[in-house]
Amino acid sequence: MIPSRPRLLAACALLLGAAEATHAAHAADAIQVNQLGFLPGSRKLAMVPATAAGRFQVKDAAGKVVLEGPLGKAATWDASGLAVRTADLSALRAAGTYRIAVAGVPDSTPFPISPDAYRLLDAGAIRAYTHNRAGIALDARVAGAWARPAGHPDDRVLVHPSAASAKRPAGTVIASPKGWYDAGDYNKYVVNSGISTYTLLAAYEHFPAWFDKLALDLPESGNGLPDLVNETLWNLDWLATMQDPGDGGVYHKLTNLSFDGMVMPDKATAPRYVVQKTTAAALDFAATLAAASRVLARFDGKAPGRSQRWLAQAESAWRWAVAHPAVRYRQPADVKTGEYGDDKLDDEFAWAAAELLAATGKAEYRDPAQAAQAAGSARKTEPDWGDVRALGWITLAGQQERLPEDAAAARRQIVAAADTLLARWQASPYRLAMAGKDFIWGSNAVVLNQGVMLVQAYRITGKRDYLDAAQSALDYTLGRNPLAVSYVTGFGTRSAMHPHHRPSVADGIAAPVPGWLVGGPNPGQQDAKDCKAAYAAQAPALSWLDDACSYASNEVAINWNAPLVYVAAALQVLER
Numbered sequence: 001m002i003p004s005r006p007r008l009l010a011a012c013a014l015l016l017g018a019a020e021a022t023h024a025a026h027a028a029d030a031i032q033v034n035q036l037g038f039l040p041g042s043r044k045l046a047m048v049p050a051t052a053a054g055r056f057q058v059k060d061a062a063g064k065v066v067l068e069g070p071l072g073k074a075a076t077w078d079a080s081g082l083a084v085r086t087a088d089l090s091a092l093r094a095a096g097t098y099r100i101a102v103a104g105v106p107d108s109t110p111f112p113i114s115p116d117a118y119r120l121l122d123a124g125a126i127r128a129y130t131h132n133r134a135g136i137a138l139d140a141r142v143a144g145a146w147a148r149p150a151g152h153p154d155d156r157v158l159v160h161p162s163a164a165s166a167k168r169p170a171g172t173v174i175a176s177p178k179g180w181y182d183a184g185d186y187n188k189y190v191v192n193s194g195i196s197t198y199t200l201l202a203a204y205e206h207f208p209a210w211f212d213k214l215a216l217d218l219p220e221s222g223n224g225l226p227d228l229v230n231e232t233l234w235n236l237d238w239l240a241t242m243q244d245p246g247d248g249g250v251y252h253k254l255t256n257l258s259f260d261g262m263v264m265p266d267k268a269t270a271p272r273y274v275v276q277k278t279t280a281a282a283l284d285f286a287a288t289l290a291a292a293s294r295v296l297a298r299f300d301g302k303a304p305g306r307s308q309r310w311l312a313q314a315e316s317a318w319r320w321a322v323a324h325p326a327v328r329y330r331q332p333a334d335v336k337t338g339e340y341g342d343d344k345l346d347d348e349f350a351w352a353a354a355e356l357l358a359a360t361g362k363a364e365y366r367d368p369a370q371a372a373q374a375a376g377s378a379r380k381t382e383p384d385w386g387d388v389r390a391l392g393w394i395t396l397a398g399q400q401e402r403l404p405e406d407a408a409a410a411r412r413q414i415v416a417a418a419d420t421l422l423a424r425w426q427a428s429p430y431r432l433a434m435a436g437k438d439f440i441w442g443s444n445a446v447v448l449n450q451g452v453m454l455v456q457a458y459r460i461t462g463k464r465d466y467l468d469a470a471q472s473a474l475d476y477t478l479g480r481n482p483l484a485v486s487y488v489t490g491f492g493t494r495s496a497m498h499p500h501h502r503p504s505v506a507d508g509i510a511a512p513v514p515g516w517l518v519g520g521p522n523p524g525q526q527d528a529k530d531c532k533a534a535y536a537a538q539a540p541a542l543s544w545l546d547d548a549c550s551y552a553s554n555e556v557a558i559n560w561n562a563p564l565v566y567v568a569a570a571l572q573v574l575e576r
């Protein structure tokens with residue numbers, strides 16, 4: 001069922017109304033469960049503090065016991081230092097609202113089982129991007145209570161001295177409008193836009209029927225394009241302007257010199273610059289526009305020639321990168337905003353080549369697409385903004401008909417990575433594939449990008465465990481975590497309330513802009529010096545602060561929401 005606009009907004013308001021305003025430091029005695037519940041066929045796991053009795057019950061809305069069972073044996077999760085026991089409710093499949101009861105601890109928060117359990121979540125996670133659009137006013141029809149005037153038109157952007165070329169000397173004015181604000185700040189960064197946009201394109205490519213029916217109340221809704229595609233185009237239109245047409249190089253970012261204050265977009269009026277062309281920006285740009293040209297070609301009727309233009313831009317950025325293979329981002333002295341600096345470029349070369357191979361079929365891209373990892377790079381099991389090799393595998397894995405050998409090689413890589421994740425999931429007392437070192441800035445997105453990889457392995461092999469482990473990743477971000485909190489604003493009975501997100505701080509509305517995954521526990525606590533409040537605890541999985549000061553654990557970001565969009569859709573489509 002497709003929620004109509006009033007229903008969508010009303011449902012979000014209900015979810016928000018239920019959210020508690022404050023959290024205990026951490027919920028040591030809480031039963032930890034996905035607060036948005038489960039699909040009927042989902043693997044349904046909850047975590048119970050080990051101090052509780054040995055059996056669990058599940059009660060329906062009338063209080064009737066509908067399932068009973070033994071808890072798993074107690075074990076301590078090293079990431080939290082807390083001992084837990086597992087309750088497996090998978091046998092329960094009937095739609096309804098339930099609670100888990102265990103003697104010795106309070107009942108769990110109520111949660112549903114529903115064939116539509118993640119529909120509103122997926123819609124909300126995409127609509128978060130709409131709320132972060134630069135250069136557009138959002139009226140109440142689109143943004144509900146979070147309506148706001150336009151900010152950052154970016155129609156007069158200056159070329160920074162670090163980005164100057166003969167035809168575009170420092171101070172040249174260019175237009176680079178639209179796009180999404182990166183995060184809680186208002187700047188636009190090519191590197192981070194790459195993985196974010198690609199992940200949404202992959203979601204559309206893999207689950208088109210789901211997104212064709214997911215109506216989102218966007219400004220463009222009703223124009224004949226799927227709304228996910230409409231939202232993604234807002235950023236692609238911007239991204240395409242970040243190339244210097246004179247040489248094919250791509251600016252690393254479009255930014256103020258310093259971060260804006262905690263004000264609404266229209267109140268942030270500092271001059272904006274495009275800064276330094278880099279190899280990483282050129283390659284991420286090439287990969288993303290090549291992917292867009294392939295995935296969105298079917299919509300060219302609305303914009304004749306667009307895919308061809310994107311592909312030509314992608315190939316010219318690739319040529320620039322080949323000619324300038326090691327231009328790393330070096331923050332100019334007068335620029336203080338986010339860096340997205342990345343000194344390892346072998347994965348960006350591999351990803352861009354993979355996308356260009358898939359988009360063009362040209363043999364020249366095969367070797368660089370399959371090039372081995374550079375010596376000394378850490379082998380990653382999931383993608384992130386600085387390590388994008390797996391994105392190329394995801395694309396090539398889908399090219400079995402046109403590029404069978406490349407597809408087979410990519411499939412092997414994906415399954416190997418997913419098997420590492422699966423082994424960790426199976427061994428983890430918390431049923432999560434996270435390793436201790438994975439609790440970094442944006443750890444919640446590490447969890448969900450692991451989910452993306454597990455979903456790929458399930459799509460390749462059909463082996464059920466991969467999907468169950470992906471479900472666990474989503475469960476973790478929605479409440480089955482040691483803080484018993486939903487890390488998605490506006491979703492869940494007890495969710496993040498104070499993200500480091502300028503509009504959420506400045507709009508005078510108590511509830512944060514909904515649909516955002518916050519960064520999550522990060523024992524690095526790099527923001528402690530800027531926070532008066534203290535983190536809940538030091539342990540990796542407890543190191544979270546629901547305070548707007550906490551950019552290192554409670555910011556939001558476009559690259560973090562993208563795997564949420566992907567995994568929520570994947571489970572809705574693949575789970576039966």
Ligand code: G3I
Nearest residue numbers: 182183184185338339340440441442524526551555556557
């Ligand atoms: O690479 C090392 C790794 O080897 C080490 O094990 C690990 C241990 O902490 O640190 C790794 O480096 C971290 C790096 O991210 C890569 O994950 C740094 O400590 C950490 O400070 C760095 O954080 C980045 C942060 O900006 C600060 O630069 C985040 O990934 C990145 O998501 C974040 O992005 C910001 C933008 O700059 C501005 N806009 C908001 C956005 C989100 O906060």
Ligand code: 9MR
Nearest residue numbers: 183184185259337338339500530551555
């Ligand atoms: O608001 C900024 C956030 O978007 C960035 O992710 C973060 C790290 O680069 O920096 C934030 O800005 C802070 C700055 O780094 C230090 N002084 C306080 C700023 C937040 O109010």
